[in-house]
Amino acid sequence: MAKYETIAICNQKGGVGKTTTALNLGVGLARAGKKVLLIDSDPQGDLTQSLGWNGDDLEKSLGRLMYLVTRDCKPIVEDTILHHEEGVDLIPSNLDLSSMEVSLVNAMSREKVLDNLLQPIKKNYEYILIDCMPSLGMITINALTAADKVIIPVQAQYLPAKGMTQLMKSIDRVKTHTNPDLKIGGIVMTLVDNRTNLARDVISSIRTHYGMAVRIFDTQTPVAVKAAEAAKSGQSIFDYDGNGKVAKAYEALTKEVIRGGEREKRRDTVSITR
Ligand SMILES: Nc1ncnc2c1ncn2[C@@H]1O[C@H](COP(=O)(O)OP(=O)(O)OP(=O)(O)O)[C@@H](O)[C@H]1O
Numbered sequence: 001m002a003k004y005e006t007i008a009i010c011n012q013k014g015g016v017g018k019t020t021t022a023l024n025l026g027v028g029l030a031r032a033g034k035k036v037l038l039i040d041s042d043p044q045g046d047l048t049q050s051l052g053w054n055g056d057d058l059e060k061s062l063g064r065l066m067y068l069v070t071r072d073c074k075p076i077v078e079d080t081i082l083h084h085e086e087g088v089d090l091i092p093s094n095l096d097l098s099s100m101e102v103s104l105v106n107a108m109s110r111e112k113v114l115d116n117l118l119q120p121i122k123k124n125y126e127y128i129l130i131d132c133m134p135s136l137g138m139i140t141i142n143a144l145t146a147a148d149k150v151i152i153p154v155q156a157q158y159l160p161a162k163g164m165t166q167l168m169k170s171i172d173r174v175k176t177h178t179n180p181d182l183k184i185g186g187i188v189m190t191l192v193d194n195r196t197n198l199a200r201d202v203i204s205s206i207r208t209h210y211g212m213a214v215r216i217f218d219t220q221t222p223v224a225v226k227a228a229e230a231a232k233s234g235q236s237i238f239d240y241d242g243n244g245k246v247a248k249a250y251e252a253l254t255k256e257v258i259r260g261g262e263r264e265k266r267r268d269t270v271s272i273t274r
């Protein structure tokens with residue numbers, strides 16, 4: 001199988017479209033023939049619910065797995081993986097994960113619990129997408145430590161520069177301490193309302209603060225009530241409203257993500273063979 005890529009979908013600001021992006025990018029990649037695992041790393045379990053499962057009913061979850069690892073057990077991760085009919089796998093979450101935020105503080109290799117958990121199953125997937133919670137605590141640090149890349153959804157409705165500084169600092173800290181190869185895969189503008197120029201203003205503010213080095217995806221995902229409805233129905237936007245503008249946007253974003261990964265792999269190959 002092709003080299004895998006683990007992507008954390010991360011922004012500590014709430015309600016910016018992280019979960020929607022994890023779900024629809026994940027299903028988009030699966031529709032493009034990729035083997036995809038989604039990880040819900042939010043104790044609210046929104047991704048789990050958006051895919052149609054009730055987190056409260058699930059005994060096996062990410063929280064349970066991480067708890068066992070911190071107790072020096074070696075759980076079989078495959079037993080927790082759910083299979084969705086749209087072709088993606090899921091490690092679900094529920095409130096069991098919330099206690100990990102505190103118990104990880106005293107755990108050995110506390111930043112690497114998720115990374116260690118994923119090592120034996122990474123080879124089974126081409127893409128692993130981790131839906132992060134809206135905070136920069138230990139669980140998110142675990143997600144960033146396990147990831148090759150971060151994709152940052154940014155809502156085009158206010159100037160996000162200040163909040164992004166905190167996120168960039170956390171990414172830098174993770175690079176310094178636990179994951180030197182972590183890259184910013186890109187910023188995706190979400191919840192874009194065509195009637196305003198806010199997306200353009202936000203992009204120029206990001207450029208002013210973080211320079212041209214940070215990639216901003218060409219694709220912007222539009223505001224549309226269908227996107228919220230799809231999440232409530234346990235389906236991706238492709239199944240719920242396949243011809244709509246949100247589906248088209250996530251299809252385009254999927255292509256950009258695949259192209260970005262392939263470009264980097266080519267670059268890696270060139271530098272290895274040089
Ligand atoms: N393109 C869209 N158009 C309209 N509503 C959307 C769109 N994308 C997401 N939403 C809705 O906006 C809300 C926030 O989206 P989402 O849950 O994806 O954000 P989040 O960043 O994961 O939030 P949190 O920080 O709480 O985890 C949800 O109710 C979702 O259904």
Ligand SMILES: [Mg+2]
Pocket residue numbers: 018019020042046047131132133
């Ligand atoms: Mg979410």
